[in-house]
Amino acid sequence: MTVDEMIDGIIEREAGFVDHPSDPGGATRWGITQRVARKNGYHGDMRTLPQETAREIYKREYVAKPGFLGIAEIDPFVAEEVIDSGVNAGQFRAAKWFQQALNVLNRRGRDYADIAVDGEIGPRTLGAFKALRQRRGEAKARQLMLKTLNGLQFMHYYKLADGGTKFEDFFVGWIDHRVGAL
Template sequence: MNPQIATMIDGILAREGGYVNHPSDPGGATNFGITLNVARANGFVGDMRNLTRDQARDIYYREYIVKPGFLGIAEIDPAVAEEVIDSGVNAGQKRAALWFQQALNVLNRRGVDYADIAEDGIIGRGSIAAFQALRRKRGDSGARRLMLRALNGLQFMHYYGLAKGGTKFEDFMPGWVDGRIGALG
């Protein structure tokens, strides 16, 4: 694993913290933000309190970076990749991939700058090509700024939808807004 990816994972580990078993969290017992189900699917057999930082790093790399195709984003723009990866950890990889694709599609000026891509939650060559086209059109820093703002807006609306109406997810809203929305990049 390259040092930049390792640094991203360490940042996620720091944001997620250690063992938690909050009654409002449908994921149940987690450690470093990794649920029991994800840990078991990756060969961990012990009590979640005993999941090590190194085991968590390996799971993050396989499940939250390589598997959903986010490594391709990281090779182009580590800041955007970190936002997508962090969103995938907190809200699901497919949802984070979908937000990436939705942001690209609304930033292409109705197809003038580059063609729309499928919004299927699968990061492949088309998604990467659209991201590269956005960077050619807006420049590296301009594309980064646009993508981070769009991704944060989509992420906020997701959290808002979960928490509105006094649901159990409202317990997490201050932390989500403070620690996730606009916290990276």
């Protein structure tokens, strides 16, 4: 799976224009919020944001900038989950979930050393991911990582929606279309 194919999947899942009153992201098209579009030079009506502009923003802001391309080079399926989580919950948060998952999967440092949970995907984080794959095998490491990432993502959404907050409007959709959906 290529990064372009991952982005196509995100655009398909995020299709259309949305401006839900409970969503602090406001006007959104193809999953790109107006704030992000403006930051990336698009100043037109969000209802007409071109798909190609959304693709360029995804590549730059949601793949390259947070360091997720390095994950894609190692395991595109895990990268797809991290990138998709970054689109929905924020790139920094998705990067931290990836690092947190690596730290709890290392058996208290017996398989590889803990890494900083700083949201920076660099050589140490990628090295830990490679060590997990070497220790567990590619298929098992992928399975463990995806389950752990989905658990962290679920808890995030649960905490947002718990207590009848405005985010409860989105909880069913998040669980149905995000957690374990890739």
